[in-house]
Amino acid sequence: MTTLSPIETKIHPALGEWELPTFLPEDQLPSREGDRVIQFREALREAMSEEMRRDKRVMLMGEEVAQYNGAYKISQGMLDEFGPKRVIDTPISENGFAGMAIGAAMYGLRPIVEFMSWSFSLVAADPILNNAPKMLYMSGGQWGCPIVFRGNDGAGGQLGSTHSWCVEGLFANVPGMKMVIPSNPYDAKGLLKTAITDPDPVFFLESERMLGDKAHVPDEEYYIPFGRARLARAGDACTLLSWGRPVHFCMEAAEALAADGIEVDVLDMRTIRPLDIDSVIESVKKTSRVVVVDQSWPFASIASEVITQIVERAFDFLDHQPKRVNTVDVPTPYNKHLEHAYLPNADRIAEAVRSVVNA
Amino acid sequence: MTDVSAGRERLTDQLSDDVLVSWLYDMQLIREFETRTAQAYQQAKIGGFCHVYTGQEACCVGTIAAMEHDDPIVTAYRDHGHALARGMTPEACMAEMFGKITGCAKGKGGSMHMFDKPNHLYGGHGIVGAQTPLGTGLAFAARYQWEVMGEGSKKVALAYLGDGALNQGSFHEAQNLAGLLNLPVIYIVENNGYSMGTSIERGTTMADNLVLKAKGYGIKGLQIDGFDILNVYNQFKPLVDECRDLQRPGFVDLKTYRYQGHSMSDPQKYRSKDEVEEWKSKDSIAALLSHLMSERSAVTEADWKTMQKDIRDRVKKSVDFAESSPDPEMSELTTDVYANPQPNLSPTEDYRHGVRNPLL
Ligand SMILES: Cc1ncc(C[n+]2csc(CCOP(=O)(O)OP(=O)(O)O)c2C)c(N)n1
Ligand SMILES: [Mg+2]
Numbered sequence: 277m278t279t280l281s282p283i284e285t286k287i288h289p290a291l292g293e294w295e296l297p298t299f300l301p302e303d304q305l306p307s308r309e310g311d312r313v314i315q316f317r318e319a320l321r322e323a324m325s326e327e328m329r330r331d332k333r334v335m336l337m338g339e340e341v342a343q344y345n346g347a348y349k350i351s352q353g354m355l356d357e358f359g360p361k362r363v364i365d366t367p368i369s370e371n372g373f374a375g376m377a378i379g380a381a382m383y384g385l386r387p388i389v390e391f392m393s394w395s396f397s398l399v400a401a402d403p404i405l406n407n408a409p410k411m412l413y414m415s416g417g418q419w420g421c422p423i424v425f426r427g428n429d430g431a432g433g434q435l436g437s438t439h440s441w442c443v444e445g446l447f448a449n450v451p452g453m454k455m456v457i458p459s460n461p462y463d464a465k466g467l468l469k470t471a472i473t474d475p476d477p478v479f480f481l482e483s484e485r486m487l488g489d490k491a492h493v494p495d496e497e498y499y500i501p502f503g504r505a506r507l508a509r510a511g512d513a514c515t516l517l518s519w520g521r522p523v524h525f526c527m528e529a530a531e532a533l534a535a536d537g538i539e540v541d542v543l544d545m546r547t548i549r550p551l552d553i554d555s556v557i558e559s560v561k562k563t564s565r566v567v568v569v570d571q572s573w574p575f576a577s578i579a580s581e582v583i584t585q586i587v588e589r590a591f592d593f594l595d596h597q598p599k600r601v602n603t604v605d606v607p608t609p610y611n612k613h614l615e616h617a618y619l620p621n622a623d624r625i626a627e628a629v630r631s632v633v634n635a
Numbered sequence: 636m637t638d639v640s641a642g643r644e645r646l647t648d649q650l651s652d653d654v655l656v657s658w659l660y661d662m663q664l665i666r667e668f669e670t671r672t673a674q675a676y677q678q679a680k681i682g683g684f685c686h687v688y689t690g691q692e693a694c695c696v697g698t699i700a701a702m703e704h705d706d707p708i709v710t711a712y713r714d715h716g717h718a719l720a721r722g723m724t725p726e727a728c729m730a731e732m733f734g735k736i737t738g739c740a741k742g743k744g745g746s747m748h749m750f751d752k753p754n755h756l757y758g759g760h761g762i763v764g765a766q767t768p769l770g771t772g773l774a775f776a777a778r779y780q781w782e783v784m785g786e787g788s789k790k791v792a793l794a795y796l797g798d799g800a801l802n803q804g805s806f807h808e809a810q811n812l813a814g815l816l817n818l819p820v821i822y823i824v825e826n827n828g829y830s831m832g833t834s835i836e837r838g839t840t841m842a843d844n845l846v847l848k849a850k851g852y853g854i855k856g857l858q859i860d861g862f863d864i865l866n867v868y869n870q871f872k873p874l875v876d877e878c879r880d881l882q883r884p885g886f887v888d889l890k891t892y893r894y895q896g897h898s899m900s901d902p903q904k905y906r907s908k909d910e911v912e913e914w915k916s917k918d919s920i921a922a923l924l925s926h927l928m929s930e931r932s933a934v935t936e937a938d939w940k941t942m943q944k945d946i947r948d949r950v951k952k953s954v955d956f957a958e959s960s961p962d963p964e965m966s967e968l969t970t971d972v973y974a975n976p977q978p979n980l981s982p983t984e985d986y987r988h989g990v991r992n993p994l995l
Pocket of ligand 1: 686713761762763796797798799800801827829830831897
């Protein structure tokens with residue numbers, strides 16, 4: 277009988293020889309302040325381009341990524357630099373090209389797949405949920421799936437029900453995948469570089485509404501590790517936490533609350549799987565109050581998950597029941613005012629914080 | 636279904652007796668293996684959904700014979716034949732169905748999910764049609780490796796599918812992508828006439844000329860009698876060579892028949908006993924055996940008896956092996972989930988690596 281030997285490498289041998297980048301502690305990362313101001317979309321482009329320069333196995337495919345320079349100009353200029361064999365225009369065929377990329381990842385490439393919107397990934401649900409995250413398990417540890425799926429997530433601005441999906445609530449349910457939801461250009465670049473160099477399938481969720489956001493992004497290369505939240509603002513009245521675009525609504529709300537003398541911790545989670553619950557618990561132990569903001573629907577959402585974990589781990593520290601602010605539990609409306617009210621906006625967030633602080 | 640090479644020198648005529656005898660061996664091995672599989676299923680030693688390959692042996696053995704060993708292949712859930720034809724040991728295959736740690740997927744895949752990295756089998760896949768974009772991706776990556784990275788050589792990928800998968804969107808998207816990007820993948824429809832209880836005529840258009848479907852995507856297609864392994868090889872090999880050389884996709888409507896029900900629980904009300912008997916009368920193993928005995932005088936009655944006995948013993952041993960192998964340790968439940976496990980990936984689990992796959 278074969279005796280089976282335990283795996284002793286950090287990275288699963290199904291992936292072969294695999295090198296992870298060096299991760300520096302947060303305080304040793306290059307400064308977030310400076311005057312090299314670029315857009316969110318450029319930060320994403322820099323991350324992809326740097327990794328494609330480093331590693332020929334990395335390639336980009338998706339609708340309009342090459343000749344059109346990207347439906348949202350994220351991949352602008354990449355066709356010129358890398359050529360049509362590495363920056364590949366696909367037809368509108370999400371099921372087909374997502375599955376194709378997964379096959380390519382199994383064979384040894386490290387594809388980046390751009391979904392014009394995560395809303396359109398629903399027609400690729402089978403490959404991205406049934407194949408990518410389960411390949412390592414189903415093959416008994418023979419094949420992994422090093423792939424990045426990325427694209428716009430959440431309400432883009434009056435796009436209506438079909439185009440405004442927040443897939444995190446649905447997809448983060450599946451074990452085997454990692455999920456990243458950055459809120460700013462600096463993090464987006466460092467996290468995308470980590471995603472491309474990670475051996476597991478990564479779902480990377482951007483927001484059309486943030487692609488034009490500008491911030492300093494340093495010249496030097498850096499990688500941001502998964503599973504580390506960023507304290508975006510400090511206070512001890514309440515823990516306010518979110519990820520992706522609503523982090524900005526939280527900051528707005530925090531500003532308004534500060535005017536009334538209510539200072540809150542704002543945590544930008546950055547990744548959902550892994551989830552830096554340790555930082556959340558640390559903050560909750562200080563504030564004893566928590567509001568979770570999530571731009572997906574409330575039922576069985578990430579907010580539900582975060583709150584469950586808080587209750588499991590810090591029940592005795594809570595002075596008020598946790599609150600969540602999700603999108604309103606209806607399909608996304610088209611009307612501008614209705615859409616604003618539907619989203620977890622600053623007003624709703626501030627109101628939730630007041631209700632737990634003043635209780 | 637005319638044999639295009641009839642009257643001409645056939646490719647198989649240039650193959651040695653040994654090669655053809657090895658085909659006979661592989662086909663009989665699969666048949667015997669599936670007989671034992673069905674038995675073990677009936678004894679509840681194998682669980683879940685289980686689909687046996689009996690009747691279709693010439694398809695996988697004949698097509699795989701035309702490939703290089705490192706050409707990647709991927710198939711659907713009726714996958715035991717492909718695994719064995721590719722070189723998986725009966726032990727690893729049977730143990731997988733018994734759910735044992737010695738199985739090809741450490742007992743985590745089951746009958747429908749046979750994976751074998753050393754033999755370049757990228758899985759049996761349980762979702763009808765899902766393997767066709769994956770096979771397209773194998774071809775994409777293989778082409779990318781020599782073209783962009785300057786490594787390796789020209790490969791051809793095979794993506795097997797059932798006739799039921801002809802109607803899946805994934806398959807049509809896969810063909811369009813392969814045609815568009817010139818990918819060296821051959822889609823092989825193992826056309827056994829039924830998807831569960833639905834005959835092909837009730838499921839798809841142009842059922843008698845499936846090649847037209849590939850033509851719609853600019854892909855060259857062939858209709859091949861998949862019950863005659865010599866014919867399979869003679870018609871299929873030139874297509875493989877062409878797809879390799881020109882780095883282009885191909886399509887094959889491989890006509891075949893399954894002798895057993897769709898899965899182990901199928902009363903088969905949708906077809907007549909006569910129909911089954913008619914196909915059995917043209918049995919592919921019997922046909923090859925007769926060729927080897929009468930035309931080649933390469934096998935005697937006694938040889939055949941010995942071979943059958945060897946195979947029976949070998950398969951029996953694989954059942955014993957599966958039976959006596961241990962279940963996976965409970966700790967294996969949470970291994971092989973992440974290649975790079977990190978803290979806080981799950982609220983309840985702390986993922987770690989377990990034991991190495993027995994095939995690696
Ligand atoms: C997407 C999907 N739908 C339905 C099923 C259930 N199912 C499994 S096999 C099968 C029939 C497929 O027949 P065919 O493709 O001809 O393959 P064969 O069984 O004849 O080898 C069906 C309906 C499935 N596995 N996946
Ligand atoms: Mg069929």
